[in-house]
Structures are given as C-alpha cells and as structure tokens.
Amino acid sequence: xxxxxxQQLVNISEEHFLYLQERKKYRFRxxxxxxxxxxxxxxxxxxxxxxxxxxxxxxxxxxxxIKTLALLHSEGxxxxxxxxxxxxxxxxxxxxxxxxxxxxxxxxxxxxLSDVLDPYLVILNSLxxxxxxxxxxxxxxxxxxxxxxxxxxISLIVAVLGVYSGFVQVEPEKIRLLQAFGASKGQVxxxxxLPASIPTIISALKINVGLSWVGVIVGEFLVSRxxxxxxxxxxxxxxxxxxxxxxxxxxxxxxxxxxxxxxLLEKHLSRQ
Amino acid sequence: xKGASSLKPVPLVxxxxxxxxxxxxxxxxxxxKNLSLEVGKGEFIGIVGPSGCGKSTLLNVIAGxxxxxxxxxxxxGKAVRRGTRMVGYMPQSDQLFEWxxxxxxxxxxxxxxxxxxxxxxxxxxxxxxxxxxADFAHAYPRQLSGxxxxxxxxxxxxxxxxxxxxxxxxxxxxxxxxxLIVADEVKQIIARENKTAILVTHDIAxxxxxxxxxxxxxxxxxxxxxxxxIELTCSEKTPLKSRxxxxxxxxxxxxxxxxxVHV
Numbered sequence: 389x390x391x392x393x394x395q396q397l398v399n400i401s402e403e404h405f406l407y408l409q410e411r412k413k414y415r416f417r418x419x420x421x422x423x424x425x426x427x428x429x430x431x432x433x434x435x436x437x438x439x440x441x442x443x444x445x446x447x448x449x450x451x452x453x454i455k456t457l458a459l460l461h462s463e464g465x466x467x468x469x470x471x472x473x474x475x476x477x478x479x480x481x482x483x484x485x486x487x488x489x490x491x492x493x494x495x496x497x498x499x500x501l502s503d504v505l506d507p508y509l510v511i512l513n514s515l516x517x518x519x520x521x522x523x524x525x526x527x528x529x530x531x532x533x534x535x536x537x538x539x540x541x542i543s544l545i546v547a548v549l550g551v552y553s554g555f556v557q558v559e560p561e562k563i564r565l566l567q568a569f570g571a572s573k574g575q576v577x578x579x580x581x582l583p584a585s586i587p588t589i590i591s592a593l594k595i596n597v598g599l600s601w602v603g604v605i606v607g608e609f610l611v612s613r614x615x616x617x618x619x620x621x622x623x624x625x626x627x628x629x630x631x632x633x634x635x636x637x638x639x640x641x642x643x644x645x646x647x648x649x650x651x652l653l654e655k656h657l658s659r660q
Numbered sequence: 661x662k663g664a665s666s667l668k669p670v671p672l673v674x675x676x677x678x679x680x681x682x683x684x685x686x687x688x689x690x691x692x693k694n695l696s697l698e699v700g701k702g703e704f705i706g707i708v709g710p711s712g713c714g715k716s717t718l719l720n721v722i723a724g725x726x727x728x729x730x731x732x733x734x735x736x737g738k739a740v741r742r743g744t745r746m747v748g749y750m751p752q753s754d755q756l757f758e759w760x761x762x763x764x765x766x767x768x769x770x771x772x773x774x775x776x777x778x779x780x781x782x783x784x785x786x787x788x789x790x791x792x793x794a795d796f797a798h799a800y801p802r803q804l805s806g807x808x809x810x811x812x813x814x815x816x817x818x819x820x821x822x823x824x825x826x827x828x829x830x831x832x833x834x835x836x837x838x839x840l841i842v843a844d845e846v847k848q849i850i851a852r853e854n855k856t857a858i859l860v861t862h863d864i865a866x867x868x869x870x871x872x873x874x875x876x877x878x879x880x881x882x883x884x885x886x887x888x889x890i891e892l893t894c895s896e897k898t899p900l901k902s903r904x905x906x907x908x909x910x911x912x913x914x915x916x917x918x919x920x921v922h923v
Binding site for chain 1: 720
C-alpha cells in the first residue's frame, strides 16, 4: 500500500490531485466541526452550572456526571445495570427479528393468510404497544421476561411489515426464471426471495435496534429493579439528576454501539 | 430408405387450438384465441405482434408457466407441464442474481433441478470457456458489461441443456448497439449448440434478421395473422449482415403493414 501510494500520486493529473486534497480537507473540517460542537456544548454546560446560570442540582453538569460514573464504577453496580439492559435489548431485538422474519415468510407463503391477517396487522401496527405494558406485567410478572416481551412487542410488527414488503418487492421476472427451471415454492423462497431481500431485512434491523431500546427502557420504567431504565426512574424519584443524566449518556453510547454492530453486519453481508 | 417420417418430421413444438383467458374482477380477457403453430427442430422462429397481443402469454404457456388454457401444447409429442425440462426460458433483461458469481448464476438451473454433478458442471464450464466467460467465472454480474451479462444469461439457460429456447423480449433492456451485437452472438451460439428457438420481440428488424420464420400475430385476442419464411441473399447469415440483404426491406415493409400500427 505505502509503496503504491506515491506511484498513484505521480500518475494523476494536477486537477485530480487538487480535487483529492480539497476532499480530504473538507472531511477533516467536518470531523473537526463535530468535535468542536461537542466540546463547546460540554464547556457551556459546565460553565453555565458553575456561574449559576442554571441550577446543576436540576440540570446536572459534565463534571458531576464524571463523578457519578466513577462512583457507580467503584460500587461495581454500573456494569450489572448496563449488562441487564443490554441483554434484555439484544434478546428483544433478536427475537423480534427472527419472529418477524418467520411471520413474514408465512405471510408470503400463503396469500390467504396474509389477506386474513391484513386488518389485524394494520391495527397492531398503529396501536401504541406501550399501552399493553400493564397487561404484560400481570401476565408475565415483574421481571426481565416482561421487559423482553415489551421490546419484542414493539419491534415485532414493524419487523413483519418491513421484511414482508421486501419479499413482495422482489422482481417477478426473477421468480419466473426460477419457476421456468421447475423450482418449488421452497426453492423460490430460499434461492431468490431471501437473498434478494437482505437489504430490506437489514434496514428493518436498523429500525428494530432503536425500537428494542424503546421497549426495554419502557419496560424497565414499569417493572424493574435493575438496568439503565431503572436507574433513570430511580434517579428521578429521589431527585438525583446526576444519576439520570449519567444513565442517559450510557444509554446513548450503548444504543450507538449496537447500531454500529448492525452497520458492520450490513457491510459484511453486502461484501459477499 | 428414407421413410415417410423424414419427409414429414414430427415437429418439436406443436400448439393446437390454444386459447388462453385471463380472469379478473373487471371481466375476462381472451389473450390468445385458437392459435395453432408448429416449430420444427433447429428452427429459429420470431414472433411479432401489436403490443398486448399475447406474445409473452404464448411463451409462458410453452414454458409451462401458465397451465390454465384450452387446446394442446406438445413438446416432442408430450404435453408440457409445470417445470418441464425441455425448455429454457430467457426473461426480459438478463436477471442475473447480483449476490451470486457468474459461475453460481450459470449453475442456477442445475441447482434447482437437483442435477449438479461432475458431468453437468463440466458441460457448463465448457460453455463458459467456449463463449469467453471462463475468466469471469468468479466475478459478480455488476462487474460485467451488458453484452457479457446477456451471454452469461444465455449460458445459464443452455447449462440445463434444454431442447428449445424461449426468448421473451430478451434484449429489450440493452442499448441499440449492444443489442445488435448481442443478437449476433446469441444467434451464433444457438446455431452452434444446435438448439431450436422462439423469439418474442416488438422489434420487426430483430425478428427478420434472426429468424428462419417470422410469425405475425393479430391484435388481441391473438391468433396467427401470417407466417413469413425469411430467405435472405447475403454472404453470412448473421443478424448484422442480414440487414444488408436486398430482401430485408421488403420483409420489413410487408410485416409493418400487417401489424397495422396506429399511434
């Protein structure tokens, strides 16, 4: 690589070289802009608190968040809370995706089934699933299973509709080609419908990551005694806004990491 | 001792009194009505007709993709059924699967028919070699030019060794120049492999330049209006050279008139 780089630079025209440099500079400026924005916001927050423009007791402060993080770290409870929430989210996400894909396959397989279920799916899709929270608690109990069920409930219908719409968008000519070779319905599913729908399934996954977090946090608000959602609710109740802010920031970081994991999966799949 | 059978050979494809109707809530559409056609072994038949006259319907019936019709459709004397292995279907545009390499695309039909073995694989590989795609076997379709993709699609069809090739507006997605070259290549490959072919097209010139016979269909409900035996005096019988033959324009004009196009 390092050997070929100067060679490339020799071969390109002056204009192209300038263009590439300009591009590099621009991208550098974008990254710099992002960092400056974050630093400025944090500094403003900190200074505003110190100068009493805002009350740090209510708004917290970057320095207080770092202290809270250190405290939670030394207590050792931090990782348990993060672990529980991440585990619940991953479980809800995976179940929602697998379940959604299986139901989408069933709908694709049987036109009758998809016609019968159509109005139910529309209603379930528009219903705010959070309203079902109390029912889940009564039915499943006060604990992680109810929280996972909440995450599953929120992501499942969206997954079904997303994946199914991918299935029905596959070019009919591709299906006809396989049928002309004598393909069975199972072969059509396996050889064209599923592989052609991978981009749609991936974008359904991306939506599902976010929805699973919503489900888990709502579930933890309602029932739990552990997890980041619990920390947020608890912090609010005892008026420890430092704890709330810290939990929210950890949550943001964890959600971003999980989203990146799906993006990596997408890159891996599209390279094949 | 050339018996009666060689004087009147059994046609490879026989279509007798074929009528196809489509049902919809708005009513019934008769796509083809009492259509009869015979295709001999090794023939190249071009089918033209006004748009919506049921050209593609006819191909779909012969391919075994449409099974509700009245009349008879026989290949080698046997009624076609769904999944018949006698026909190779070439859809509009190449429809190569982007997630498969060229080699895997070529093996698609064999895979569907559970017929992957050393013999069929080496046959498919031979086709790739003969038609200049062996070097691209492990490339993905997006890395190939339009013409090469079309050749790969043809090899995919030939790999299952069908008796008859059905080309459904197969070149319509290509730009004009590529289209002429691809038509040349396809015609040569089909001749070399000794296959029978039915080409459905809306391009009169393409039909005349490639076919031994051009069948003109009527407006919907489609039936046969006329059949032209194409005899061109030219040095090489390739689609590109055919267009220079003096008779080419005459065929073109008479078919054009029969199609009776009103815009």
